[in-house]
Amino acid sequence: MDRRRLERLTGAAAEQVTALGTGHAWSLWRVRLADGRQVFVKAADDRPGLFAAEATGLRWLAEGAGHAAPVPEVIAVDDHMLVLPWLPAEPPSPQAAERFGRELAALHAGGADSFGAPWQGFIARLPLDNTPADRWPRWYAERRIAPYLRLAARHLDRAEVGLVERVMAEIETLAGPEEPPARIHGDLWSGNVLWSGGRAWLIDPAAHGGHRETDLAMLALFGAPYLDRILDAYREVHPLAEGWRARVPLHQLHPLLVHVALFGPSYRGAAVEAARAALRASR
Missing domain, CATH: 3.30.200.20 (Phosphorylase Kinase; domain 1)
Known part of the structure; x- marks a missing residue:
């Protein structure tokens, strides 16, 4: 340094x-x-x-x-x-998790001017295209799935690439009810939540105007502590649209493709299963 x-x-x-x-x-x-x-x-x-x-x-x-x-x-x-x-880390508590759920709901409700952002983003060390758009489904397919499918494709077979391409083709059906842009963290896995001072702090963001279900799906991806408490408190403040649980794999597909691109085939199975689950949810 x-x-x-x-x-x-x-x-x-x-x-x-x-x-x-x-x-x-x-x-x-x-x-x-x-x-x-x-x-x-x-x-x-x-x-x-x-x-x-x-x-x-x-x-x-x-x-x-x-x-x-x-x-x-x-x-x-x-x-x-x-x-x-410097924020000294501490173990999470049920009370801190509930506070986090309420604060995350308030953060999302702050809204954004569009999906995307007026700055170039990054997720880990990879560029993140934040070109703004008015509607989420095609923006998610074109700005979040397609670029990382291209990077991950060397670790996938042709059928697996085709599966993800089907998700992109059917995105309008899979996306659920339209929502306005939320102000989201964008990479909210449990490692980017720092517990300190009786609350959760958001660190290492890939922030942009996005779909609020994306942050919640990311919390579930690698197992945030007290997730049920976080979600219950969140929904008390900002109820979620019907079918949100079935859409979790759709929102997890992007970060899993990022992991395949960064770390190789060890995340291949999880990414492929997320694509399959996203497609099953529409049936």
């Missing part, structure tokens, strides 16, 4: 620097600054636009929920570094 860069960005000397490992193409750090602040730092040598997109997404999510936003403040950002407050 470039300590001089960090000190220029924060205006304070770095007194104690602790390496936390790496993630995708960046390194992670905990730093105590001379002015008493403790910060979390992501650093990378050559990832233009990546940290700016994350910072823009965090700020945009915070704007949508006001003072109640479960989103950390962006302290500083440039092309090589993102600086956030």
